[in-house]
Amino acid sequence: VSAPPRVSRSEWNEEYVAGRWEYLADDAEVIRYQAVCRWAHEQGMAPSVLDVGCGSGMLYRALGGTAFPGRYLGVDWSVSALARVPRGRGHAAICADAALRLPLAASFDVIVCTETLYYLPDPLAVVDGLRDLLNDGGELLISQFQPDRGRHPAWHAHIAWLDQRLGAMPALARHSTIADPSGRRTWTLYALRKEHVTHGDVQ
Numbered sequence: 001v002s003a004p005p006r007v008s009r010s011e012w013n014e015e016y017v018a019g020r021w022e023y024l025a026d027d028a029e030v031i032r033y034q035a036v037c038r039w040a041h042e043q044g045m046a047p048s049v050l051d052v053g054c055g056s057g058m059l060y061r062a063l064g065g066t067a068f069p070g071r072y073l074g075v076d077w078s079v080s081a082l083a084r085v086p087r088g089r090g091h092a093a094i095c096a097d098a099a100l101r102l103p104l105a106a107s108f109d110v111i112v113c114t115e116t117l118y119y120l121p122d123p124l125a126v127v128d129g130l131r132d133l134l135n136d137g138g139e140l141l142i143s144q145f146q147p148d149r150g151r152h153p154a155w156h157a158h159i160a161w162l163d164q165r166l167g168a169m170p171a172l173a174r175h176s177t178i179a180d181p182s183g184r185r186t187w188t189l190y191a192l193r194k195e196h197v198t199h200g201d202v203q
């Protein structure tokens with residue numbers, strides 16, 4: 001099985017301009033954002049949220065958009081996607097490569113990385129770097145689409161590998177399967193903590 005193709009920054013920009021990602025506003029996808037919002041709100045009604053690979057800000061809209069009372073920072077490397085993120089007070093979006101260490105001094109209650117990790121060249125290093133940006137008790141929420149093995153063998157193999165690695169992490173707090181009502185699209189959602197408590201830490 002060959003590796004999935006790398007998508008360059010300029011290809012992402014072209015795809016957003018061409019409307020390739022507009023389906024992310026479909027009802028089926030909104031179910032996924034709502035599941036992420038429910039877990040994010042376990043950190044309180046006004047959590048600070050970092051959204052890595054935020055695209056056009058669909059998660060920000062699902063959180064309530066400009067009415068969201070928490071702090072929201074979206075990061076994406078596509079300026080075409082970022083141009084579509086609504087702006088508001090306490091909310092911002094910046095252009096950066098998530099494969100590199102993010103130039104952020106802040107830490108966050110919730111870090112979201114949905115449908116983005118499997119595009120990055122060293123996804124497990126990115127997971128470690130993002131966990132370092134969590135507040136104590138905060139969570140890193142990752143979602144991964146489950147592609148059809150027959151139609152997308154390379155993506156299926158890559159995502160299955162990453163699923164296996166995420167599912168085995170000691171930092172894993174919980175995971176869940178999300179399915180759209182038609183059952184045609186499913187995703188796995190993971191919550192990882194900053195620290196993991198080993199048996200020896202428990203007094």
Ligand SMILES: C[S@@+](CC[C@H](N)C(=O)[O-])C[C@H]1O[C@@H](n2cnc3c(N)ncnc32)[C@H](O)[C@@H]1O
Nearest residue numbers: 012053054055076077078097098099114115116
């Ligand atoms: C499939 S979209 C997911 C958007 C959104 N997170 C969602 O769940 O609908 C993947 C996003 O990752 C961004 N992306 C891919 N590689 C990136 C990188 N190296 N640095 C920053 N963003 C990247 C793309 O520009 C795109 O907006």
